[in-house]
Amino acid sequence: MEKLVIKGGTPLRGSVSILGAKNSAIAILPATLLCKGICTLHNVPNIIDVRLSCQILEQLGSKITWIDNNTLIIDNTNISKTHAPLDLTSKFRASYYLIGAMLGRSREIEVGLPGGCNLGARPIDQHIKGFEALGATSNLSQGKIYVKADKLVGTSIYMDVVSVGATINVLLASVFAEGTTIIDNAAKEPHVVDVANFLNSLGADIRGAGTDLIKINGVKSLKSNITYSIVPDQIEAGTFMLAAIASKGDLIIKNCIPEHLDSLTSKITEIGGNVEAYGDTIHVWATKRPSKTVIKTLPYPGFPTDLQPQMGVVLSLAMGTSIINESIWDSRFQYTAELNKMGAHITSQGKSAIFEGVDKLYGAPVYATDLRAGAALVIAGLVADGITEVYNIKHIDRGYECIEKNFSSLGANIERIVEN
Numbered sequence: 553m554e555k556l557v558i559k560g561g562t563p564l565r566g567s568v569s570i571l572g573a574k575n576s577a578i579a580i581l582p583a584t585l586l587c588k589g590i591c592t593l594h595n596v597p598n599i600i601d602v603r604l605s606c607q608i609l610e611q612l613g614s615k616i617t618w619i620d621n622n623t624l625i626i627d628n629t630n631i632s633k634t635h636a637p638l639d640l641t642s643k644f645r646a647s648y649y650l651i652g653a654m655l656g657r658s659r660e661i662e663v664g665l666p667g668g669c670n671l672g673a674r675p676i677d678q679h680i681k682g683f684e685a686l687g688a689t690s691n692l693s694q695g696k697i698y699v700k701a702d703k704l705v706g707t708s709i710y711m712d713v714v715s716v717g718a719t720i721n722v723l724l725a726s727v728f729a730e731g732t733t734i735i736d737n738a739a740k741e742p743h744v745v746d747v748a749n750f751l752n753s754l755g756a757d758i759r760g761a762g763t764d765l766i767k768i769n770g771v772k773s774l775k776s777n778i779t780y781s782i783v784p785d786q787i788e789a790g791t792f793m794l795a796a797i798a799s800k801g802d803l804i805i806k807n808c809i810p811e812h813l814d815s816l817t818s819k820i821t822e823i824g825g826n827v828e829a830y831g832d833t834i835h836v837w838a839t840k841r842p843s844k845t846v847i848k849t850l851p852y853p854g855f856p857t858d859l860q861p862q863m864g865v866v867l868s869l870a871m872g873t874s875i876i877n878e879s880i881w882d883s884r885f886q887y888t889a890e891l892n893k894m895g896a897h898i899t900s901q902g903k904s905a906i907f908e909g910v911d912k913l914y915g916a917p918v919y920a921t922d923l924r925a926g927a928a929l930v931i932a933g934l935v936a937d938g939i940t941e942v943y944n945i946k947h948i949d950r951g952y953e954c955i956e957k958n959f960s961s962l963g964a965n966i967e968r969i970v971e972n
C-alpha cells in the first residue's frame with residue numbers, strides 16, 4: 553500500500569508544465585479503433601486509467617508501443633475480438649467508449665458495466681438511447697452490456713441531460729453511420745472538441761463540436777495514419793491554480809489553454825487571488841486569505857465539478873461562509889468529512905455544502921475517496937500545519953502523473969511511502 557506524506561506550510565513557487573487531458577486521452581484511445589492503421593499520440597498522460605485503456609485495447613488486438621513517457625504508437629490494423637475483457641473494463645468509467653468505437657468499427661461489442669470513481673449514480677441511459685436511435689440493439693445482463701447493429705443510420709438525437717460521455721460515445725458510433733447524425737444538447741467540454749478534432753484529422757466529417765449542436769456526416773472510411781497531440785488537461789492546470797491560491801503561493805502554469813479555465817479564473821479573482829494569462833501560460837498567485845463566495849458546478853463552460861473538491865479546500869480557509877452547490881454528481885462531498893478531520897468546518901447535505909472558513913488546517917491521516925477528492929486532500933496537506941498522510945492514493949494515480957514530483961518541484965515537502 554502506498555501513501556503520500558506531506559509536511560505542510562510552504563507556499564508553492566515555481567513553474568509546472570501540464571500534460572494531456574486524462575478525460576480526452578481515455579476517449580481518444582478507444583477512438584483510435586476507428587482507424588484501421590497506425591495512430592501516434594503525443595502528450596499522453598502516463599496515468600493508471602491510460603495504462604488500463606492500453607491493456608484493454610491490446611486484448612482486442614491493438615499493438616501498442618510507448619516510444620517515450622508520453623508518446624504512444626497504436627497499431628489497430630488487426631482487431632480480432634469484439635468482447636472486451638470484463639475484469640478490466642469494469643475497473644474504470646471510460647470503458648464505455650469502447651461501445652461507440654467498436655460499434656463504428658465492427659458493429660458489435662460486449663463490455664463490463666463501467667466502474668470508476670464512486671460519485672453516486674452514474675447511468676448510461678443516454679449513451680444507449682443514442683446507439684439505439686442509430687439502429688443498434690443492446691442487452692444488459694450480469695454486469696455486462698452487449699451492443700450490436702446490422703447497420704447504423706444517422707438520425708437526430710436529443711440528449712435529455714448534458715453528458716460528456718454520451719456525447720463522445722454517440723459521436724464515435726456515428727462516424728461511419730449512413731447519412732447525417734445530429735446530437736442536440738451536446739456537452740461542450742474541451743475534450744469533446746479534442747475527440748472531434750482527432751476524428752476530423754483522420755478524415756471524419758464532424759461539425760459544431762464545442763457548441764450544443766453537433767452534426768456528423770457519415771464517411772465510408774478514415775485515413776490509416778495519424779499523428780495527434782492530446783489537448784492540455786484543464787483540470788490538472790486548475791488543480792495547480794487552486795494549490796497556488798490555497799498556499800498563498802506564486803505559480804507559472806505552462807502548456808495549458810487559459811480560455812478553458814475562464815470559470816475558475818473568474819472565481820479566483822472574485823475571492824481575491826490573482827491570475828494573468830498569456831499564450832499557453834497562466835501566472836497565478838495569492839498574497840492574502842481568500843474571501844467567501846458561492847459556487848454552483850455546471851457543464852462546461854460553467855464551473856467544473858472536477859475542480860469542486862480542490863476549490864472546497866480553498867473555501868474551507870476563506871474569510872466568512874461559502875456555499876458550493878454540486879449540480880452534476882450526487883456524492884461529491886465525501887472529501888468534506890476528511891477535511892473536517894483536518895480542522896475544517898464544513899456541513900454537507902445532499903448536493904450542497906456550507907464552508908465556514910477557518911484560519912488554519914492541521915495535518916491528519918486522511919483517506920482519498922475518489923480522484924479529485926484525493927487531489928483536494930493533497931492541497932489541504934500542503935497548506936496544513938504539521939504532517940498529513942493521504943491514504944488510498946491509487947485514486948490520485950488514476951488522473952495525475954507523479955503528483956508528488958510536481959509538487960516537490962514547486963517547493964512542497966511531499967513524499968510517497970510504500971507500506972507493507
Ligand code: EPU
Pocket residue numbers: 575578645646669671673674675676677678679680713714715716717718739857858879880881923924951
Ligand atoms: N447522466 C445520465 N445519463 C447518462 C449519462 C450521464 O443521467 O447516460 C448524468 C450523470 O449521472 C451526471 C451528468 O449526466 O449527473 C453528467 O454526466 P457525464 O456523462 O457528463 O459524466 P461522465 O461522462 O460519466 C465525465 C468525466 C468525469 C466528469 C464528468 C462531468 C470521464 C471518464 N469522466 O464523466 O470526470 O466529472 O464528465 O464533467 O470523462 C474526473 O475526472 O474526476 C471525473 C469524474
